[in-house]
Amino acid sequence: MTASTSSHTPVRVTVTGAAGNIAYSLLWRIAAGDVFGPEQPVHLTLLEIPDAVRAAEGTAMELADSALPLLHGVDVRDDQRAAFEGVNAAFLVGAKPRGKGESRSDMLEANGKIFLEQGAAINAGAAEDVRVLVVGNPANTNAYITYKAAGDIPRDRFNALMRLDHNRALSMLGQKLGASPAEFSKVAVWGNHSDTQFPDITYATLRGERLADQVDRDWYTGEFIPRVAKRGGEIIEVRGKSSAASAASAAVDHMRDWVHGTDGRWVTAAVPSASEYGVDEGLVFGYPVVGRDGAWEIVEGLEIDEFQRPRIDANIEALRGEAEVANRLF
Numbered sequence: 001m002t003a004s005t006s007s008h009t010p011v012r013v014t015v016t017g018a019a020g021n022i023a024y025s026l027l028w029r030i031a032a033g034d035v036f037g038p039e040q041p042v043h044l045t046l047l048e049i050p051d052a053v054r055a056a057e058g059t060a061m062e063l064a065d066s067a068l069p070l071l072h073g074v075d076v077r078d079d080q081r082a083a084f085e086g087v088n089a090a091f092l093v094g095a096k097p098r099g100k101g102e103s104r105s106d107m108l109e110a111n112g113k114i115f116l117e118q119g120a121a122i123n124a125g126a127a128e129d130v131r132v133l134v135v136g137n138p139a140n141t142n143a144y145i146t147y148k149a150a151g152d153i154p155r156d157r158f159n160a161l162m163r164l165d166h167n168r169a170l171s172m173l174g175q176k177l178g179a180s181p182a183e184f185s186k187v188a189v190w191g192n193h194s195d196t197q198f199p200d201i202t203y204a205t206l207r208g209e210r211l212a213d214q215v216d217r218d219w220y221t222g223e224f225i226p227r228v229a230k231r232g233g234e235i236i237e238v239r240g241k242s243s244a245a246s247a248a249s250a251a252v253d254h255m256r257d258w259v260h261g262t263d264g265r266w267v268t269a270a271v272p273s274a275s276e277y278g279v280d281e282g283l284v285f286g287y288p289v290v291g292r293d294g295a296w297e298i299v300e301g302l303e304i305d306e307f308q309r310p311r312i313d314a315n316i317e318a319l320r321g322e323a324e325v326a327n328r329l330f
């Protein structure tokens, strides 16, 4: 699976947590061609824990009933080694969601071990071109655990989902300024998929004009930044459950752009850091990125001012703390 070739051999895609809320939307988008393209057949493997395999089988039955032309086949598994054998793209969704009043990092204890095991299984059997997108929370540190457990695979094949934060930022800006999300350029979300994240408009434009000149500074600092950062909690409060369809949609955006590129457009992805912008090497950090030739390139050479620096640093600090906890799993 590369950006440039349209192969008619099915791409093998594994989705974990296949009986859960996010998967119920994500699987259909993948099978409809929204990620790998309208001519690329897909084979789906649905991974669940034994207690939820029956429910995942029901999901597989519904996929079959949808008669989707690109869907080449569906397997349901509870065995991780089998689930990741030959996989080209993995969406690691299966993990406990937080409830009201919990933070995403509270989930590290419950969820971290899942990613340790799945990283090892991916290492054992994945295809050479594998791409792994971690969605289960705390997503950045779970991606860190996964790539560390998959030591034979280049770490740049492991990402965490921060596209939902990016999309939320675009949507809120659009609502405020009466614009479509597509009219904004160079918006980015730095850091961790947590309340410390920093949605940043320093470099952004709207219809080619500098965005910072068009938004009220107090709204930007007092409302926009915290509301984007806390939107997941707001959804839980209102919906009673964590975001699902919007998370699936963001996962589709992320994997599609990773595979096919962004044509120079900036988006946000959490990727293993090579110390860009002072981030500890190895932390999985949200950066402005461009998709090119089937890989992400972090946008480099940006000047970081005194408003941005402490906000980026707060995320480095938070992820460093999570990594310390995660390192105890090894």
Ligand code: NAD
Pocket: 016, 017, 018, 019, 020, 021, 022, 023, 047, 048, 049, 052, 093, 094, 095, 096, 097, 098, 114, 134, 135, 136, 137, 138, 139, 161, 162, 164, 165, 193, 242, 243, 244, 247
């Ligand atoms: P859900 O509870 O509806 O579904 C999770 C599923 O995962 C369940 O069916 C469960 O049986 C399964 N599961 C648990 N352990 C597993 C394992 N070891 N292997 C395979 N499957 C396993 O939850 P959901 O709403 O689909 O959310 C899933 C995760 O995604 C949560 O951690 C949530 O916080 C996170 N999330 C992340 C983002 C993001 O932007 N990164 C957005 C929304 C939700």
Ligand code: LMR
Pocket: 097, 098, 104, 137, 164, 193, 231, 232, 233, 235, 236, 242, 243
């Ligand atoms: C989100 O941002 O919606 C998810 O990470 C779910 C959550 O716990 O907030």
